[in-house]
Amino acid sequence: MHSDVQRILLSGEEIAERVTEIAEKITRDYAGESVLMVGILRGAVVFFAELVKKIDLDLRFDFMVVSSYGNSTDSSGEVRIVKDLSQPIEGMNVIIVEDIIDTGYTLKNLMKLLRTRNPKSLKICALLDKPSRRKVELEGDYVGFKVPNEFVVGYGLDYNEKYRNLPDICILKPEIYS
Secondary structure (H helix, E strand, O other): OOOOOEEEEEOOOHHHHHHHHHHHHHHHHHHOOEEEEEEEEEOOHHHHHHHHOOOOHHHEEEEEEOOOOOOOOOOOOOOOEEEEEOOOOOOEEEEEEEEEEEEEEEEHHHHHHHHHOOOOOOEEEEEEEEEHHOOOOOOOEEEEOOOOOOEEEEEOOOOOOOOOOOOOEEEEEHHOOO
């Protein structure tokens, strides 16, 4: 285990099993439809890649980069669109794929923006949900795991761009980020 990690919260095996369950639910919910999967870079890239391989639908991919943290552990509340979608979404089923729902600011503002583009449907799929930190009313439609108010890294999640490549979701030692 990496020396900066306090403990493993979710193993790679647990994550893989839950990703399969989410993919099966999305496949059932959108049977006969096409879906645009929008990956939020960079944190969701590992989850996104594993998820889409297991969805048995007509899928298209796009990506966005949105920022509200910078190098801090607390959301600034302001959301910046760094990279927007490369295609119109009017009339499309859109699923935003995110690594974690934390304060909710980022996703709430992103949902508001994307709704103005008139998609047929707009849903949120997140690997992790940290409801104890929520600052706005927002729920994910497809959620992997609810996690405690701990600083988690791994499986795409980072602190200062480190730890994304850990195969498990881990709790980072407080002395690393405080």
